Structure formats: structure tokens, C-alpha cells
Amino acid sequence: MPDTTPIYEFPYPCENEQITEAVFSDLANAIDTKLLELQSDQFEALNRFNTSEFSASNAVAAGVDTVIAGASSTYTIPADGVWQIVATTVTSAAPATFTSHRLRVRKNAVVQFGIRQNPETAFYDIQANGCITAVVGDVISFQVLYTGTGTWTMSVDWRALMHVRIA
Amino acid sequence: MTCDLTCPADAMLGDVALQLQKTALEAEDCIYSRELLLRTAVNRPTILTTSTALQAVGTGVETSLVAFGTPVNTFNNTLLSSPFNAWRNIFLQGGIFLCGATFNATAPTPASNTSRRTTIGLKSSSGLSPDFAQSVLFTQFETTIAGGIDICVAGVFGAPAGLFQGDVTFLHDNGSNVDIAAGLILWVTRLGDLTATRTI
Numbered sequence: 001m002p003d004t005t006p007i008y009e010f011p012y013p014c015e016n017e018q019i020t021e022a023v024f025s026d027l028a029n030a031i032d033t034k035l036l037e038l039q040s041d042q043f044e045a046l047n048r049f050n051t052s053e054f055s056a057s058n059a060v061a062a063g064v065d066t067v068i069a070g071a072s073s074t075y076t077i078p079a080d081g082v083w084q085i086v087a088t089t090v091t092s093a094a095p096a097t098f099t100s101h102r103l104r105v106r107k108n109a110v111v112q113f114g115i116r117q118n119p120e121t122a123f124y125d126i127q128a129n130g131c132i133t134a135v136v137g138d139v140i141s142f143q144v145l146y147t148g149t150g151t152w153t154m155s156v157d158w159r160a161l162m163h164v165r166i167a
Numbered sequence: 168m169t170c171d172l173t174c175p176a177d178a179m180l181g182d183v184a185l186q187l188q189k190t191a192l193e194a195e196d197c198i199y200s201r202e203l204l205l206r207t208a209v210n211r212p213t214i215l216t217t218s219t220a221l222q223a224v225g226t227g228v229e230t231s232l233v234a235f236g237t238p239v240n241t242f243n244n245t246l247l248s249s250p251f252n253a254w255r256n257i258f259l260q261g262g263i264f265l266c267g268a269t270f271n272a273t274a275p276t277p278a279s280n281t282s283r284r285t286t287i288g289l290k291s292s293s294g295l296s297p298d299f300a301q302s303v304l305f306t307q308f309e310t311t312i313a314g315g316i317d318i319c320v321a322g323v324f325g326a327p328a329g330l331f332q333g334d335v336t337f338l339h340d341n342g343s344n345v346d347i348a349a350g351l352i353l354w355v356t357r358l359g360d361l362t363a364t365r366t367i
Contacts, residue, residue, distance in 0.1 A: 003188070004191075005191050005192055005194075005195040006195075007195055007199055008195050008198065008199070010191040010194060010195055011191070012184070012187045012188040012190070012191040013183075013184040013187055013188075014184060014188075015181055015184055015185070016181070017184060019183050019184060023187065024187070027187060027190065027191055031191075031194050031198070034198055035198065038198070038201070038202055038205060041205065041209075042205055042209075045205070045208070045209035082213050082215065082242055082354075082356070099310055099312065100310035100312050102314070102317060112269070112352075113269030113270075113317065113319055113352060114269075114271075114317035114319070115307075115317050115318065115319050116307070116310065116314070116315075116316045116317045116318075117307060117308075118280065118307065118308040118309065118310040120280075120308075128269075128317070128319050129267060129269075129319050129320075129321045130267060130269040130319050130321075130352060130354070131215060131267060131269075131352065131354035131356070132215070132352070133215060133241055133242050147310070147312055163211065163213055163265075163356045164210070164211055164213045164242075164244065164356065165209075
């Protein structure tokens with residue numbers, strides 16, 4: 001009956017066991033498998049997920065908490081981990097009048113964090129920056145709200161960076 | 168990766184079994200030491216805490232939010248266990264840290280255009296000076312619209328080992344209390360050593 005090493009369970013023959021070619025190949029394959037696993041982990045560690053996208057343009061009505069829609073408006077988390085999300089509004093047409101504007105980052109439609117500003121006399125873009133945990137399949141999306149009159153035509157320039165991967 | 172693994176010599180079958188056992192154990196020892204290095208290098212110390220209760224901040228008082236609202240660990244891959252002390256003390260390890268805070272601040276009686284200032288950074292761990300040695304701050308203004316102010320601040324700081332603890336403070340001049348809602352997130356991740364002799 002072969003025995004195994006204590007950590008990775010590499011197999012080796014015991015005394016009085018028949019030595020065949022399979023004994024050598026089993027050990028070699030076990031070592032190879034472990035090395036390939038480490039190589040894969042090393043690659044994933046050096047190439048953490050890091051994506052940057054620009055959403056489609058959205059027309060936001062005053063007083064309507066609007067979920068950004070269209071191309072590149074959401075991100076489906078590809079791997080469990082700790083993720084930093086940075087999102088910035090990019091205004092192509094400011095509303096006629098304004099008293100506040102807000103950008104929020106959501107995970108599976110639940111608000112995680114955001115930023116709200118009192119723009120007073122000049123309408124400027126705002127940036128939300130935070131860190132959350134997320135698992136495979138979680139959907140990151142964005143939501144904006146402004147108070148005033150007219151239409152705010154804007155996009156969201158966002159990036160998602162994985163800091164720690166949870167295996 | 169190179170390791171000096173001994174090859175089986177011409178010998179009797181019992182010796183072959185013994186040699187294979189030795190080879191297996193040497194291979195495991197060699198790979199394990201490298202796996203430890205890999206895991207240590209890629210498992211960046213990271214802490215996320217989330218508050219679970221609402222807590223108020225009085226007007227005109229710069230208040231630390233680190234222990235606010237009964238925080239719990241949302242993620243913590245360090246040996247530091249207590250949620251707020253872990254976030255505060257991780258900087259004592261030394262290194263380059265990326266950290267931030269996100270939360271909502273809503274005044275039950277809001278005063279329009281009053282300020283909300285959030286500061287995040289490092290303070291001397293000796294307690295000799297209560298001031299920030301390094302900081303990033305951001306000031307917002309109340310809009311007197313339901314929902315309060317969503318706030319997020321982040322910064323990168325370099326901390327020599329043993330000298331600094333982290334802090335996040337909030338200061339407002341609303342005239343009456345501002346409530347920090349449950350869901351306040353404090354996060355920090357160690358990006359690397361303060362002085363890197365070699366980067367890859």
C-alpha cells in the first residue's frame with residue numbers, strides 16, 4: 001500500500017511493494033500537477049482583474065434616481081475578492097438649473113457607497129471611490145440623481161480593480 | 168525554479184522505494200517553501216470593516232469614525248482581529264497603504280450650505296500629537312435635500328514601521344447633530360513595502 005507525503009500527498013512506494021513504471025509516473029504526475037497549480041496561482045496573482053470602461057450616454061431627468069443603462073453600464077464580477085470601484089460622471093450637457101447631484105455604486109442593485117455634491121453655481125463632475133467584497137456573478141451598476149430642472153446628459157467612466165482574490 | 172533533487176541510483180528494489188520516498192519528501196519541501204513565498208507576496212494585508220448602527224456627530228467637534236457604529240469585519244486577512252483596532256493598527260506594520268472611507272451623513276435638521284469635512288490619514292502612534300502627520304481631506308456642503316450626503320475619501324500613504332496609526336475624522340457645522348448611517352465602510356490594503364529594492 002503506497003504512502004503519501006504529509007502536505008501535498010505525493011505518493012511513494014513502501015518497503016516490499018512491487019516497483020513498476022506506474023510508481024514513477026504517479027509521483028511525477030503528482031508533482032507536475034502541483035507545480036501547474038502554483039503556476040496558475042502565480043499568473044492570477046500577477047494579473048489581477050483590472051477593467052476600465054465608459055458607459056453609454058444617459059439622459060437623466062430631474063429628481064429621478066436613475067440607474068445607468070446601455071453599453072458598459074454594468075460589470076459582472078468574474079472572481080471572488082476585494083474590489084475597488086472608482087466611478088466618475090462625465091457630463092456632455094448640464095441641466096438648466098441644479099441644486100445637488102449624486103452618484104452611487106451598487107452591487108446587485110443594493111447601494112454600497114456614493115458621493116453627493118452641492119454644486120451651487122457651477123455644475124461639475126463627481127467621483128465615487130470605494131472598496132467592497134464581491135463574489136462571482138455579482139453585478140456592479142451605477143445610479144445617479146440630481147435636483148434642479150432640465151435634463152442631465154451624462155455617462156459614467158468607471159474602473160474595477162481587484163485587490164485581493166479569495167480562492 | 169531549481170532544486171537539487173537526488174536521482175535514484177542503481178540499487179536493490181527496497182532502496183528504490185526508499186529513494187522514491189526521499190524524492191517525494193524533497194520535492195514537497197522544495198515546493199512548499201516556494202508556495203509560502205508566493206502566498207505571502209500575493210496575500211496583501213487587507214481589511215474592510217462595516218458599521219452596523221447609526222451614530223451621531225455633534226456640531227463643531229472633529230470626531231473619529233474608526234470605532235463608530237459598532238463595526239464588524241467584512242473582510243480581514245490579517246492577524247489583527249478587533250475590527251476598529253485592526254484598521255487603526257495595520258499601518259504600524261509599515262509600508263505603502265491605500266485606504267478609504269465611504270458613508271452617508273444625514274442631519275435630522277439639516278442647515279443648507281453647511282460644511283461636512285472628512286479627513287483620512289496617519290497619526291503618530293505615540294499619541295504625542297493628535298494631528299494628522301499625513302492626510303487627505305474632502306469638504307462637501309449640505310444641500311438640504313432628503314438623503315443627506317454620500318461621502319467617499321481615499322488616499323495612499325507611506326508609513327515607516329511602528330510609527331503611525333490610521334484615523335478617519337468627520338467635522339461639520341450643521342448647528343445640530345449629523346447622523347452617520349450604518350454601513351460606514353473603512354477599508355485599507357497594503358500595496359507593498361515602503362522601500363522596494365526590486366520590483367517585478
